[in-house]
Amino acid sequence: MELVALVILLALVEYQFFSFKVGMARGKYDIKAPAITGHEVFDRYYRVHMNTLEQLIVFIPAILVFAYFGDPTYAAGLGAFFLVGRIMYFVSYVNDPAKRGAGFIIGWIPTVLLILAGLVSVVMQIVG
16 A cells, blocks of 8 residues: 555645646736636646546545455556656647647546556455
8 A cells, every 4th residue: 555655645745736837827928817818828737637637526535445345456557657647748739739638648547447456456355
């Protein structure tokens, strides 16, 4: 479970980094709080940040369930792909939103696999 905890903490560090980049973009592009739009590049940083939050809501419970009822090493491995996908998503979305697809898919597929593997693992525990 230590690897799973590490992956989750790295996902939170990654999210905090995206948050920091939103704040920096807010200052650079003079977007006054509470505005959440106002400059195309700021909007890109903001969307990456919010999309990552949306993904974390699913990713964290999924990795925990599969790690607990299934295999923590595989869970951590899938989680590592999630982290890489989020970095790719961040870089591509900020540079050219039209090219964000690969990063999104590389981060999304592990989450789907974690959900499915967690579901199978829980059902296997129930039926014995």
